[in-house]
Amino acid sequence: MAKIPTGALTTHVQQLPAGAAGGTVPEGEPPVVVLVHGLLTDSLASYYFTLGPALSAAGMDTVMYDLRGHGRSDRPATGYRLEDFVEDLALLLDGLGERRPVHLVGNSFGGTVAAAFAAWHPERTATVTMIESEPPVAAWAGHIADGLAHARRELVHQEAIDWIREHYGAHTARLSRTAGRILETTTLAEDVPAGRLIEDDLSALRCPLLAVFGGDSGLSAQVPELEAKLAECRTVVLPGQGHSVLVEQPGRTRNLVLEWVREHHARRTTAPAGAVV
Template structure:
């Protein structure tokens, strides 16, 4: 697992290093990639491991940056695993950040329990993982899709332990305009995945075909999803129990709505960054997050749909580097 995964991270990051100037010209972004030698050195620092937290065997990627630097925790969403950070993670490590990228409960190489997929509970998993790996007392949390929902629950439950929060292209359950969004064609899959047993029955055995279709249906820059990328995700979602676990994140939405409405009674005060694709939630993410936080910045990523860190990784990396506190 490690050799294949780390090799993929290195290859992807070198591609980003060579291509980022095009993204710079297209987006007026001031991000400059590290040289390939620096990325190679950073990638060599990334190790993968497994540890038990909250009764779940968590798989994670971890790279130690500068001594005493505030760590960055990267949380993926549905249709992805920690592999989604293959462009962003080495760039952060190369600049001295300590970076943790776990596979969430039930997904990737993390074990797949039957229950516990409400975002407040998964946030407690991640907090326990941070503690187990001695990365506290404060972390910067970045989450995409379901990982963004988990990131918010982490910050809302433990605001003194989250220095900054970044949420990538996802609405928070129960927070305006959630009720309107879940009735639109844009979120059709929220309703489909919430049906017990049926999505698993229909998609099992067709993970590659389905994920190819789903990734491209939500992408603007579909070139981000090569055959190699799709095959990687298909293998991970074809693991026993992975489809069911992934859909349990959607089936937990009623719990998440109640939790978030209670959390939002006290607005977050740490810096919050919303990053969304212009072809997805980018146009609304800033206003949406202002319902739960007082200090919000927003970035609307041109040339991207939902999968911002894979469709426009240079833009996302640049936005994070401007937002995160400096690596000490």
């Protein structure tokens, strides 16, 4: 574990080099995978207990970090626009000395951050995997504004926390209480929906995109649009799953990400010099 300066803040990061989690180190330069978690109730821990060690064991340099305001990263009172999260990631990669194009895997809001990073830093992005996510377009901004406003109204009430504890357990209740504190003490709820967006036609997303959805979450309705607008897009819908795909289907998610990253890393390492992949 380490804390890396990222502008005026410090970001908590954990790296698992290829083979560090019990696998073998591959020949040649391994791919680097950066895991980006979701908002409010999430942290890098969700990846540490699901994808992170498996990716390392499979021969991939793996980076997990806490978003600003989350986990052990700094929690400023303001500065939560999407471009702030993207700049944090760029500065984190700089601080780690990482110059390879990265394979970004984002869960929920983390997928939105990953897509924005790919749009604004295409030269630094190999692929994007969005798990139960939306790209940062106008429709997303409306959805996230409504969701954050609802969370801020509800999570300040002890009755809501008690209901969460009764139905989802003490751990989820603690996470929800922390989310309420974040929303009370920062401008996150106002900032996130007001941030910079990409074009609705998704023309800024030029890297290969894997999108994984739960069939019952509603976000899978994006599949036809993503497949129509993006030059290289693979979509997977898991029947009977809601929004918690990463936690409830870690093995299936791991296999999808491994296959995707391996396929595109092989393309990059075998492509002729100067070729666009």
